[in-house]
Amino acid sequence: MKQRLLVLGCGFVADLYMRSLAVMPGIEIAGVFDTDKQRLKHFCSYWNLPLAPTFEALLQSAPGALVLNLTNPGSHFETSRACLGAGHPVYSEKPLATTFPEAKELVDLAISRGLQIASAPCSVLGEAAQTLGQALRNNTAGTPRAIYAELDDGFITQAEYHKWQTESGAPWPYEDEFRVGCTLEHAGYYLAWLISWFGAVRTVVAASAEAVPGKEGHGPHAPDLSVATLFFENGPVTRLTCSFVAPHNHQIQIVGDAGVLSCDEAWDNDAKIRFARRIKLRRRLMESPLKKRIRLKQPTHPKVRKWGAAAMNFMLGPDEMLSALAEGRPGRLSGDFALHLTEVTLAIQNAGEFSGAQTMTTRCDAMEPMPWAQ
Template sequence: MGKPLKVGIVGCGAIIAQYLANFRRLDQIQLVAVADLDPARAQAVADDYDGVRAVSVDELLSAEDVDLVLNLTIPAAHAEVALKAIAAGKSVYGEKPLAATTEEARRVLDAAREAGVVVGCAPDTVLGTGIQTARKAIDDGLIGAPIAASATMVTPGHERWHPNPDFYYQPGGGPLLDMGPYYVTALVTLLGPVVSVIGAASHTRNERTIGSGPRQGGKVPVNIDSHVTGVLVHASGALSTLFMSFDAVKSKSPNIEIHGERGSLVVPDPNHFDGDVQLFSLGAEDWETLPVSAGYVDSGRGFGIADLAATPQGMEPRAGGALAYHALEVMESVLESAHKGTAVAIESTVERPGSVELTVLAEQADALQSK
């Protein structure tokens, strides 16, 4: 309450650099410790970040000065690390997905509830000006009642640039579970919870070739569906279509489109925090770019933790565990539907997260101080 949230990070892989850059800008967060299975990686972070110590995972989880554990491990380890942190009395904020399966994710949420700690989860991109400006346009009635949406993510595969892409092609990875959290979380933020899904999926190659780094030319086995499509039925009646691929080359389609009775929106890439929102109104002659009107300005990875720190006690964070669980169940159910060939009902639901007023960094700090 008015004091920085003291954070320890488990996992010092590629994604940590983005968090560290933003932690340096966020007065609400004080990074105190880092840990990794490779001690040298943790030490490298500590050497470059004043006031941070490199420790073992067990030491970090038991540290009295760690309030929240930021879990940046691979998806298969998300639940294990989160449960250990919760058992140590720590709140947890994880990279997406919340866990490799909904069963594991439910254990995390149940344990957190029993321990009285908070669970947050990426993506926090939905808190930026791109998705939030689109949400405000919908809430203000600029497109009328939403009818449908489409979400498209096409890439020939992360092995082309990632030096250690193995986990992308194992259970817990794949285009849907890797990139789908950005799109599904955005769709739920924009259109509300999902009640059922229909899916289809394909698997085109049994191995991938690493394209960069010291393992360049090495082979990675593929044990997931590498191309997935799905239809999400929202509780509002709107229908969203997903197209997630590690097989195709490129798409010229917008990342997300939302269509309503009186207009259509082009929503920017949900893997980014900003971007233009375009509106085509019924009877208009061309698209118009809407002014930035909502969301955290100039935000990045880690803002979800700062938002969590400013959330009143007892309230679910905007980038919270309940939303992450719902998104994970939606994605898991799309894959289940693809394998069964039938529609799958979604058992969980979640309240549409609260909107974010247009907020610059200084105002965000002031909001935390006033809590």
């Protein structure tokens, strides 16, 4: 029996979910809605999906079905709240909300209604993140002492982003991207991995700034560069950098007593995980240039081919949540996880120049590995 899913929003990211859906058997789209009628019609025609004429009709078409909230970030709070109020669990695109009080209200509402709520990104459930997690549990690099993680996407304002569009014709939402900012949009790709491995962040020491002013579109624009030092309750000190300025770099390096674990691309579920053992060569201390590939037993999960800058299965999150709902268990991407991820991300984004050390008020436990990674 197929599990039913409702889709709210037909913008740029929606096509990425539909491409991923093609490799995920057992999920049926019961209805789709978008306030842009022309876009809605074109999207549903392209993907051969059932169109709902109104938001209310969408929610009524499959009572209690999981809603995949793909609206613009500024609409996440209002639309997710309406879905929860109508008795629907929600999987939201990132961010869960653009302010912490709104994110907390959503999680509290879900709890009060006996519903589940989760948010992207779900690459934490992918093979690369799960392989690194297993390597950490196996002590492959010894005790981890420091982590450097980079999420730099190049000098975006000089890119030809007006030409970026999905296969069904949705343009890249540059105004949203510049208003919401690289940190709120992208920090979660590595933050989710880190929190899944080590649990809650205790303290954030960060700075953020708009390094390139005068971006196209209506402002105010969010910081386009942030640098954070994260102190975990049970993990190594971590530096995380996000920008729309520095050359493309999505590398993470986990420095342990015995060597360095690394991954070069957060946006590729199939990215290679490597271990470089620390060696002494004559009087020189170095990491071995002969890196060992770390692999999980196959199969892991369905993969999608690269499109644009990413090779990610965007349906891993909704699929895991549907499984959790069917099995009557909490999802791995729980409300607590989403809320803590949101608080840490906002602390980094809003740090500015003078915020100093910020103590987190939420917490969550480390994530249970996927069955094929245990």
